[in-house]
Amino acid sequence: MRRSHRIAVITKILSEHPHQLFSLTDFAEKFGAAKSTLSEDLAVIKEAFAQMGLGKIETMPGAAGGVRYVPKLSGMEVLARISRLCERISDPGRILPGGFIYLSDITSDPVVIHDIGEMFASYFAEAHPQYIVTVETSGIPLALATAHYLNIPMVVVRRVSQVSEGSVVTVNYVTGSSQRIQTMSLARRALPVGSRVLLVDDFMRAGGTLRGLAELMAEFESQVVGMGVLIEMKQPAAKLVKDYVSFISLEEIDSTNQVVKAVPAGWIKP
Amino acid sequence: MRRSHRIAVITKILSEHPHQLFSLTDFAEKFGAAKSTLSEDLAVIKEAFAQMGLGKIETMPGAAGGVRYVPKLSGMEVLARISRLCERISDPGRILPGGFIYLSDITSDPVVIHDIGEMFASYFAEAHPQYIVTVETSGIPLALATAHYLNIPMVVVRRVSQVSEGSVVTVNYVTGSSQRIQTMSLARRALPVGSRVLLVDDFMRAGGTLRGLAELMAEFESQVVGMGVLIEMKQPAAKLVKDYVSFISLEEIDSTNQVVKAVPAGWIKP
Numbered sequence: 001m002r003r004s005h006r007i008a009v010i011t012k013i014l015s016e017h018p019h020q021l022f023s024l025t026d027f028a029e030k031f032g033a034a035k036s037t038l039s040e041d042l043a044v045i046k047e048a049f050a051q052m053g054l055g056k057i058e059t060m061p062g063a064a065g066g067v068r069y070v071p072k073l074s075g076m077e078v079l080a081r082i083s084r085l086c087e088r089i090s091d092p093g094r095i096l097p098g099g100f101i102y103l104s105d106i107t108s109d110p111v112v113i114h115d116i117g118e119m120f121a122s123y124f125a126e127a128h129p130q131y132i133v134t135v136e137t138s139g140i141p142l143a144l145a146t147a148h149y150l151n152i153p154m155v156v157v158r159r160v161s162q163v164s165e166g167s168v169v170t171v172n173y174v175t176g177s178s179q180r181i182q183t184m185s186l187a188r189r190a191l192p193v194g195s196r197v198l199l200v201d202d203f204m205r206a207g208g209t210l211r212g213l214a215e216l217m218a219e220f221e222s223q224v225v226g227m228g229v230l231i232e233m234k235q236p237a238a239k240l241v242k243d244y245v246s247f248i249s250l251e252e253i254d255s256t257n258q259v260v261k262a263v264p265a266g267w268i269k270p
Numbered sequence: 271m272r273r274s275h276r277i278a279v280i281t282k283i284l285s286e287h288p289h290q291l292f293s294l295t296d297f298a299e300k301f302g303a304a305k306s307t308l309s310e311d312l313a314v315i316k317e318a319f320a321q322m323g324l325g326k327i328e329t330m331p332g333a334a335g336g337v338r339y340v341p342k343l344s345g346m347e348v349l350a351r352i353s354r355l356c357e358r359i360s361d362p363g364r365i366l367p368g369g370f371i372y373l374s375d376i377t378s379d380p381v382v383i384h385d386i387g388e389m390f391a392s393y394f395a396e397a398h399p400q401y402i403v404t405v406e407t408s409g410i411p412l413a414l415a416t417a418h419y420l421n422i423p424m425v426v427v428r429r430v431s432q433v434s435e436g437s438v439v440t441v442n443y444v445t446g447s448s449q450r451i452q453t454m455s456l457a458r459r460a461l462p463v464g465s466r467v468l469l470v471d472d473f474m475r476a477g478g479t480l481r482g483l484a485e486l487m488a489e490f491e492s493q494v495v496g497m498g499v500l501i502e503m504k505q506p507a508a509k510l511v512k513d514y515v516s517f518i519s520l521e522e523i524d525s526t527n528q529v530v531k532a533v534p535a536g537w538i539k540p
Contacts, residue, residue, distance in 0.1 A: 001318070001321070002314075003274060004273060004274050004277050004314045004318075005314060005317060005318035005321065006318075007274050007277050007278050007281070008277050008278075008281045008314060008315045008318035008319065009318050009319075009322050009324065011277070011278045011281040011282050011285070012281050012282075012285045012319070012324055015281070015282045015285050015286055016285055016286075016384075017381075044272075044274045044275060044278060045278045047275060048271070048274075048275035048276075048278035048279050049278065049279075049282070051271070051275065052279050054279065054282055096433075096434065096435070096436045097436070098433060100433060100434040100436075101434070102434070102435065102436055102457070102459065103434075104426070104435055104457060104460055105423070105459075105460070108414070108417075108423060108424040108425065108426055109423055109424075110414055110417040110418040110421070110422075110423070110424060111287075111418075111421070113414065114286075114418060136406065136407045137406045137407055137410070137426065137428070138426075140407070140410045140411065140414075141410065141411075141414045141424070144378070144380055144383065144410075144411045144414055144415075145414075147378075147380040148380040148381075148384060151380070151381070152380075153375070153378060153379055153380070154378040154379075154380060154411070155378065156374070156378055156407065156408075158407070163366075163368060163370060164366065164370040164371070164372070164373075165366070165372065165374055166366045166367070166370075166372055187372070187374060189372065189375075190374055190375070
């Protein structure tokens, strides 16, 4: 196999398995090539990715070493993705009766969700989470994409506990916006005690759900190392959680004048 | 940029966007290279993918033409993935009280889910679905991964209709196993009337959920062009739907003798 062929195959394997370590010995066997030859192939891929801002190729020396692809988006790319999405959200056709806004097409669009998952993974990788935790239903696609790009498992907290999940831990929490009491449950075996978790959700109003999730994590003696939400409502301004990161601020849903205004969060810089 | 650098970048873009058509003109601009040069690059990628059984690179000539990556797994690769998964499922530690089986770790493992999504996409591409339809909750990851590999949107049917989705269509259906009446709902705007849909779910007992989904699709005057489930219970042998495809048969859950037996579906050949 020629170098250019090997480069195509290795690039495909690495890009499709972010944060997964591949041993050079395995690649050498697969291609019937010397490890020194493969190191040269990897140097080419690394240069090409760096030149186009496509993330990092990390090589680790030694017997336990190998190579892995680490997604890393530039501020400019994040801003471009978020701006495109804000434009799509700022559409008065999304206004529903009761001042709600229709977002299901976005939270179930695989192209958007993969773009955002890569962005979340890029942002939160350095917090070294071991699990992505979300609550059903609409946050699941985003959580899965983030888990894919970080190569860690996802854990889905249920609103209604399932008989097919064994013994569960349940917490009651108060929603921030409507002040209703709700419950959420997680199977004991779904999350090892003492884990580092990243909480992910698609939408946040006052933050009651995220606070409930954080309380549930405390029951598992787990540490919340980050909280990421895609879209945050600007109102109410007083939120029930601190230290969360949101990417889009939904500033206005005005059903009388038919205006929806979504803007990139202020911290995102090109 | 040298050829080997371009090959790395193009391979990454194509692999991360299955079934998406990229214009050669856009690539030519991006790399400052002639279209003839890019055609040679693509020929190399195509050869490399073909040689390693990594799917197809399709080039379409003409002004509206371009290039796309089409996932296509060999029977051997499908059997290998399914066999690994059967081994993981056939673990008596999964047995829960009441004869249920714990599968949440599998249906939320991004590596497994992407492997299976690619397999589903590979299998169902020729039915040319326009939407992947599933019902909340545990089928969502698999549906999203399949949607990603086919580059079409996912639609999530709800068990409880949401105020934030506008006007909905609701159907009542009878579960095949417990003979209970349940409802499922889908927002009118979530699926255009007259679509071609692929139904996807993670688990099937008698097929009541799939039949309910098919009835809901009829309300949208949509055509079910395929039904795929990951795991099918062997019992009850009489199913409520026909023409579905399952990949794993769960033949036995014996809590007395602590045996779980999952095997690849009979139609899968290496």
